[in-house]
Amino acid sequence: MSPGVPGSLPTGWKVPSCPEAKLPMSDTATRLKRLLLDWAAVLVSYFLLGLIRILTGSQARWWGCPPKALQRIYFANHQSHADLVMIWAALPKELRHNTRAVAARDYWTKTPFRQWITTAVFNVIYVSRSRHADEDPLEPLVEALEAGNSLILFPEGTRGFADEPQAFKAGLYNLALKFPEVELVPAWINNVQRVMPKGEVVPVPVLCSVTFGVPMQVLPGEECHAFSHRARAAVIALRDV
Numbered sequence: 001m002s003p004g005v006p007g008s009l010p011t012g013w014k015v016p017s018c019p020e021a022k023l024p025m026s027d028t029a030t031r032l033k034r035l036l037l038d039w040a041a042v043l044v045s046y047f048l049l050g051l052i053r054i055l056t057g058s059q060a061r062w063w064g065c066p067p068k069a070l071q072r073i074y075f076a077n078h079q080s081h082a083d084l085v086m087i088w089a090a091l092p093k094e095l096r097h098n099t100r101a102v103a104a105r106d107y108w109t110k111t112p113f114r115q116w117i118t119t120a121v122f123n124v125i126y127v128s129r130s131r132h133a134d135e136d137p138l139e140p141l142v143e144a145l146e147a148g149n150s151l152i153l154f155p156e157g158t159r160g161f162a163d164e165p166q167a168f169k170a171g172l173y174n175l176a177l178k179f180p181e182v183e184l185v186p187a188w189i190n191n192v193q194r195v196m197p198k199g200e201v202v203p204v205p206v207l208c209s210v211t212f213g214v215p216m217q218v219l220p221g222e223e224c225h226a227f228s229h230r231a232r233a234a235v236i237a238l239r240d241v
Helices: 025-056 083-090 112-121 139-146 171-178 224-240
Strands: 059-062 072-076 099-104 125-127 150-153 183-190 209-212
Touching: 025 083, 025 112, 072 083, 072 171, 072 224, 083 099, 083 150, 083 183, 083 209, 125 139, 139 150, 139 171, 150 171, 171 224, 183 224, 209 224
Parallel strands: 059 209, 072 150, 072 183, 099 125, 099 150
Antiparallel strands: 183 209
16 A cells, blocks of 8 residues: 555555464364273273173182282183183272283284273283294283283183183293292182173173182292193182182
8 A cells, every 4th residue: 555545554564464373173182082082991991890790799809818009910710701801800999000911912902892992991911822933922011010010811821611721821930030029829710701601792690709819939940831830720729719
């Protein structure tokens, strides 16, 4: 505009621009989504605890040791996918937060829901049942123990269908050697395989229990085979307690 014209500015003058306020909508949406998922995980955990108590009675029997906030590896028999949930529910609330179950990656990541519930609710450690030659299956477990977590481990490596556990693999022994200060607590999970019989989709109410035994360690000079046999016997002995 030329000078002298009402409402005009002198030549060379510019109206200062007002930058648009740019809200970090993507960050806000991400935080909101994370918050909602966290709340969903809490609600699902309470729902599962209630469901387990209704279906199984969820009896935790601390026969050989009290429930203490010590770093431990709880190792148990394995006959059902529900074992993970059962032993998790048997732990007191103050222990569940820092105790991570070890779960098979191929099964628990098969669907988005399984992966979400095992990650967000149970905070599991995934391990691969088939691995490459250069892969150490114990690496994520070692990292969890180094971080101060306790573990729930099924030393058979896969579900069994006999009355007694299959032979234990070497993982428990190797972890015990690397972390001698961590307590090894045997546990017997009773009847949980009857809650969800093979081929069924509707749980069946059955009284179940988890019995925790006396903590054990690798004896001086004890070899893997002898220790694994002794650890398996410690689990089986809890069946009749």
